[in-house]
Amino acid sequence: MTQMNMVQAINDALRFEMQRDDRIVVLGEDVGKVGGVFRVTAGLYDEFGDDRVIDTPLSEGGIIGAAIGMALYGLKPVPEIQFSDFIFPAYDQIVSELAKFRYRSGGEFPCPMVIRTPVGGGIRGGHYHSQSPEAQFIHVAGLKVVCPATPADAKGLLLSALRDPDPVMFFEPKRIYRAAKGEVPEGDYTVPIGKANVARQGEHVTLVTWGAMLYESLDAANKVQAEGVNVEIIDLRTLWPLDIDTVVASVKKTGRVVVVHEAPKTCGLGGEIVALINEKAFLYLEAPPKRVCGFDTPFPYTLENEYLPLSHRIVPALLETARY
Amino acid sequence: MTQMNMVQAINDALRFEMQRDDRIVVLGEDVGKVGGVFRVTAGLYDEFGDDRVIDTPLSEGGIIGAAIGMALYGLKPVPEIQFSDFIFPAYDQIVSELAKFRYRSGGEFPCPMVIRTPVGGGIRGGHYHSQSPEAQFIHVAGLKVVCPATPADAKGLLLSALRDPDPVMFFEPKRIYRAAKGEVPEGDYTVPIGKANVARQGEHVTLVTWGAMLYESLDAANKVQAEGVNVEIIDLRTLWPLDIDTVVASVKKTGRVVVVHEAPKTCGLGGEIVALINEKAFLYLEAPPKRVCGFDTPFPYTLENEYLPLSHRIVPALLETARY
Amino acid sequence: MTDGTLDQAAHGALRREPHDALAADVVRVLSPEGQLLTDDAGVTDEEALVLYRAMVRTRIIDERAVLLQRQGRIGFHIGSLGEEATVLGSVHAMRPIDWMFPCYREFGGALHRGMPLQRYFDNLFGNTNDPAKGRQMPDHWTYRQAQVGSVSSPIGTQITQAVGFAWAARLRKDPLVAMVYFGDGATSSNEFHSGLNFAGVFKTPNVFICRNNGWAISVPTERQTASETFAAKGVAYGIPGVRCDGNDVFAVVKTTREAVLRAVRGDGPTLIEALTYRMSGHSTSDDASRYRPEEQMGSWTALDPIRRLRLFLEERGSWSTQDQTSLEEQVAAELRPVIEAAEKSAPPALETLFEDVYATLPWHLQEQRAELLAGPRAKGH
Amino acid sequence: MTDGTLDQAAHGALRREPHDALAADVVRVLSPEGQLLTDDAGVTDEEALVLYRAMVRTRIIDERAVLLQRQGRIGFHIGSLGEEATVLGSVHAMRPIDWMFPCYREFGGALHRGMPLQRYFDNLFGNTNDPAKGRQMPDHWTYRQAQVGSVSSPIGTQITQAVGFAWAARLRKDPLVAMVYFGDGATSSNEFHSGLNFAGVFKTPNVFICRNNGWAISVPTERQTASETFAAKGVAYGIPGVRCDGNDVFAVVKTTREAVLRAVRGDGPTLIEALTYRMSGHSTSDDASRYRPEEQMGSWTALDPIRRLRLFLEERGSWSTQDQTSLEEQVAAELRPVIEAAEKSAPPALETLFEDVYATLPWHLQEQRAELLAGPRAKGH
Ligand SMILES: Cc1ncc(C[n+]2csc(CCOP(=O)(O)OP(=O)(O)O)c2C)c(N)n1
Ligand SMILES: Cc1ncc(C[n+]2csc(CCOP(=O)(O)OP(=O)(O)O)c2C)c(N)n1
Numbered sequence A, B: 001m002t003q004m005n006m007v008q009a010i011n012d013a014l015r016f017e018m019q020r021d022d023r024i025v026v027l028g029e030d031v032g033k034v035g036g037v038f039r040v041t042a043g044l045y046d047e048f049g050d051d052r053v054i055d056t057p058l059s060e061g062g063i064i065g066a067a068i069g070m071a072l073y074g075l076k077p078v079p080e081i082q083f084s085d086f087i088f089p090a091y092d093q094i095v096s097e098l099a100k101f102r103y104r105s106g107g108e109f110p111c112p113m114v115i116r117t118p119v120g121g122g123i124r125g126g127h128y129h130s131q132s133p134e135a136q137f138i139h140v141a142g143l144k145v146v147c148p149a150t151p152a153d154a155k156g157l158l159l160s161a162l163r164d165p166d167p168v169m170f171f172e173p174k175r176i177y178r179a180a181k182g183e184v185p186e187g188d189y190t191v192p193i194g195k196a197n198v199a200r201q202g203e204h205v206t207l208v209t210w211g212a213m214l215y216e217s218l219d220a221a222n223k224v225q226a227e228g229v230n231v232e233i234i235d236l237r238t239l240w241p242l243d244i245d246t247v248v249a250s251v252k253k254t255g256r257v258v259v260v261h262e263a264p265k266t267c268g269l270g271g272e273i274v275a276l277i278n279e280k281a282f283l284y285l286e287a288p289p290k291r292v293c294g295f296d297t298p299f300p301y302t303l304e305n306e307y308l309p310l311s312h313r314i315v316p317a318l319l320e321t322a323r324y
Numbered sequence C, D: 001m002t003d004g005t006l007d008q009a010a011h012g013a014l015r016r017e018p019h020d021a022l023a024a025d026v027v028r029v030l031s032p033e034g035q036l037l038t039d040d041a042g043v044t045d046e047e048a049l050v051l052y053r054a055m056v057r058t059r060i061i062d063e064r065a066v067l068l069q070r071q072g073r074i075g076f077h078i079g080s081l082g083e084e085a086t087v088l089g090s091v092h093a094m095r096p097i098d099w100m101f102p103c104y105r106e107f108g109g110a111l112h113r114g115m116p117l118q119r120y121f122d123n124l125f126g127n128t129n130d131p132a133k134g135r136q137m138p139d140h141w142t143y144r145q146a147q148v149g150s151v152s153s154p155i156g157t158q159i160t161q162a163v164g165f166a167w168a169a170r171l172r173k174d175p176l177v178a179m180v181y182f183g184d185g186a187t188s189s190n191e192f193h194s195g196l197n198f199a200g201v202f203k204t205p206n207v208f209i210c211r212n213n214g215w216a217i218s219v220p221t222e223r224q225t226a227s228e229t230f231a232a233k234g235v236a237y238g239i240p241g242v243r244c245d246g247n248d249v250f251a252v253v254k255t256t257r258e259a260v261l262r263a264v265r266g267d268g269p270t271l272i273e274a275l276t277y278r279m280s281g282h283s284t285s286d287d288a289s290r291y292r293p294e295e296q297m298g299s300w301t302a303l304d305p306i307r308r309l310r311l312f313l314e315e316r317g318s319w320s321t322q323d324q325t326s327l328e329e330q331v332a333a334e335l336r337p338v339i340e341a342a343e344k345s346a347p348p349a350l351e352t353l354f355e356d357v358y359a360t361l362p363w364h365l366q367e368q369r370a371e372l373l374a375g376p377r378a379k380g381h
């Protein structure tokens, strides 16, 4: 075990797997010589060379399209999109091509790859360096979507993603790139895709979240504990296909649920989770499922902390739900 | 009043407003001389000329980007995307630019336009001529999203959209382009954006739907009526911001709800509607809200009618919900 | 606003003609009347016959598919009428190890590479034998075994993919070349731009074949770009661009072979603009008479690639009316059982709807499959 | 795979140099030492002074913004150090009726067009006086009144917008020209391609200014494209491309003026590649020492646009050390109250979060606003 932050854990996973599997190729804007604008790929260029850690022209569509071609060939590309806000020029390649390749070819052309991209707010990035577009990928059949909240999960999930037969969107919560620190197993270490983590045990309310909001949720849970409300927190880790069993089991226990995510509320993953709970645990519900989310506005610069579903907004939602 | 199908009604609205407002410019692939691949813009090129009905190069991003520039200038562009499956090359311009322009400029640059595009299945179009991407636009703050189900609504909503100060995504259900016929008021006629239509009164179950699935829902409602289940059908017409009052009032009356849409179930608008009902009518719910949707797979060619939430799949959902 | 000012401006582009197959810079080996313009056809007599047979077979299949659509027996067809020399000539120039990334008009090329005819018709009918399980529209087939990519509808998407594929091969020291097909309209797509740009920067072993057939549905080439030619677009990417007469199969073979060799030598990609003509509507859904000037069709009929090659072969004495009749009979005989088998096959099984979304079925698809299998059937099967 | 085979291939592009300001085809009026290379500077002595003052003012503001960021008083800055001649020269060549669609480095140009300095700093501080209500990052300002577009982060998006804008003007017989700015990296974007393609086809009155500053963050131009030059990319769109020395303000004015006149005459768009150099990191978040060869900085320092113009003015006797001192003092004096006012202004009011998403507040935003206003405040304000 070594103490690492998220950036180091992801870097460690990439390096480990690149040593093990020479089909892995990292490509993207500024991923090479400079090691990424968040330094996540630092050192890989020096270790693996320009053939495996490739600075590309400024075209997300080109990066993903070329990565698809590499995957069809049999390589295992790991494209980086510098900010997930800039993934939209590649949206067509991802939703029309990547997600459908195995299906439309009757299995002849699987297209495994891991698209890494920083996600979410917390760095005062305004409209275009803060968004959380996971729902826009979950809605599209054929993609797996992952978002780790701890360094160990970041490493373990990334190694799983790199060995997964399907395309994986790997969202890295940039707010906690350096702030989240923890013990990370050395060497080979995987965390299964599709399994949530119960980050806090509780009896009264289930809180479902992921990524950077895990820490705000833990903070809020501690605060309401003082008022006698005992919160169970599920860190989804895999956003799709999500770990329905863990979520439903918890809600059946607590009868109450709050979902917390950074993305705008409307048509976000939170609504899907509420609908699934209705389908699978309706008779257990003792209070209306609640969502604490980003507002349905573009992501603001100055008022970022008012926009985000931080602890101060989670606390009242937990109290209201617990006392309903 | 004249008997029209959807194509004629939309064409009539475009012609009417182009005569009234010379700022309106129609642009897109094949919209000009040939009048659109579905012939929705037929005759407009001859009447208004190449300056106002413009065949463009094959680039959806170019079409929407240029339309944004036209809107910034003060024109009222009406870009057509030939199939909504092909809107993704323009997704970046729509979600990063169009949806955010008014906001990011503090109101200096409103960007009103109407993006017309055929949506949904029913023409044996397979993966890429059948999809329903509304949720991918509703999730993004700043857009209004409309989908009419009748010729009169098509005309009335399109005229409203053309006069709206905000960008409107106007989805035209191509399955019923010619099949849906009805009386359409002549001349100026608007249907307000944001108001749903109660297409069938009922007591036992509320069914929320829109577009081509209205007809399947009506068919299913008639079938379950024979079994004593009386269904109220809400045709949303405006998908966002949706008419929450009408939906909630109906659910408060019936206590039961089924949402029907063609798009894949996961993270579709159906989940959002279920979550909203939970927030606003939780204590009225007597059965778990149900969703009858497209499956979470790419849209298939041969098995299209098994994929779509047609009447045969709606009937059991209504019965199950009514008898819960 | 409708006084024509912009009209004129927009059509300023008309001053040059990006679709002139007889222009001076266009590589040509055979004259429109089938006369050899150079010393050497560049292909053996045997190859010429193979190409001729393949082109005729392609056209007959095409016509049959249109007929099947008109009869309501298949839902759709998009073919290569008039573009056979471009498709067959370029495919013929590929080596077995090379890969082909098709657009949607290259079924003739895939068949030439070995895709079974049955497989093609199983796709047209979307039946249970279709290896893609009836999931895609007609003419959206897949045949990995012959190193052919998967046909997609969104225009241009295959271009960057072919670049990534070739790039990967190069990284692995695999000497293959990836040839990618697209239309004149596709040059306006995002992927044309990023694909050629990446190919130029990384010197990938690609051959880009732009089938300039004059139209993108109803949009003529001069409305597609103001570039002098489509080949000239290579300049923007540091990629040599060359035009060839796409209705002259020898010119296509020659041009493509040179491009393949260039790529194999490590000299990077080539953009080929093959000047040809879409002698049908865009697809069975299109009625070209709404927008196509009649005289244009006429002048291109005179340039028909099959007629031209036949004149050449007849002149040489290597083809006769009898040969033609027997070839046509042979293809017809080949088609009969294939179509019959494809037509009488069942639609794909219901559970195939859920397969191949992921490598294994996640819980939500298991649930949806169970729901579908337990529920009532839709009408119409 | 790491033996350099591809490395060499990828850098084959290095054989030509897309970032050579001293190349023969580059329009130049002033030598690096400030000597006039033609009979005529193309601008009056008065204009030269106006330009010089504006360039110096821009640089001082830039340095101050960097300082504010280093001091933690603003969150971010992205500036135009070394690129002042390109920005100011091109803006200067615009007529008042023309429009400017900026990238993110053109604040100097917007100020030159009349954007109040206070407004610029209100954006940097994201305060309540910022007309965009503190919603965007620093250097993402808007000033419609001076016919300046709205700065966006996603690279290239402004290009098609500027084309649509110019096209609309033309349709309305409004003789304006829309000038649009972007970097060398942006030429790889989808919008560069579709924007220039549409502009070529519809002959829109646009001037495309590619600020080739050698870098896209850490990616050098030879990794961006294998095109000989960025100007050459015009060929792909039927648009004339011209290179000018972007550190020679007279060359920039001359080249841009010609392009504006061309557009006004109805002859369509022009692509200008201005060869300049980013003399700082990409932004305050970037450390260029990680990737920039030291010697490169040195050679471009010798080409500094401000130094060059000052040498010219001094040679003419129209500028002295005293003038310089008083200009610097003047700008400093101008900045003091502006920064003070911007810094002490409150953050935008909470309810502004919900305004301007739509023209009027729909029910869901009314609810969310009520929730926010009724709930507790976040820490940190
Ligand atoms: C992204 C996208 N936009 C629009 C379409 C609809 N469409 C199908 S084919 C076509 C024209 C293609 O023209 P071209 O590239 O010249 O190929 P051709 O059909 O002439 O071979 C269009 C607009 C599409 N398939 N994909
Ligand atoms: C679509 C998109 N991808 C990536 C980024 C991140 N990014 C910001 S600036 C930049 C480099 C831009 O280079 P260039 O166009 O040359 O402009 P310069 O900064 O040199 O003026 C990148 C990659 C972005 N803003 N938008």
Ligand SMILES: [Mg+2]
Pocket (backbone or CB within 6 Å): C183, C184, C185, C211, C212, C213, C214, C215, C216, C217
């Ligand atoms: Mg074509």
Ligand SMILES: [Mg+2]
Pocket (backbone or CB within 6 Å): D183, D184, D185, D211, D212, D213, D214, D215, D216, D217
């Ligand atoms: Mg640059």
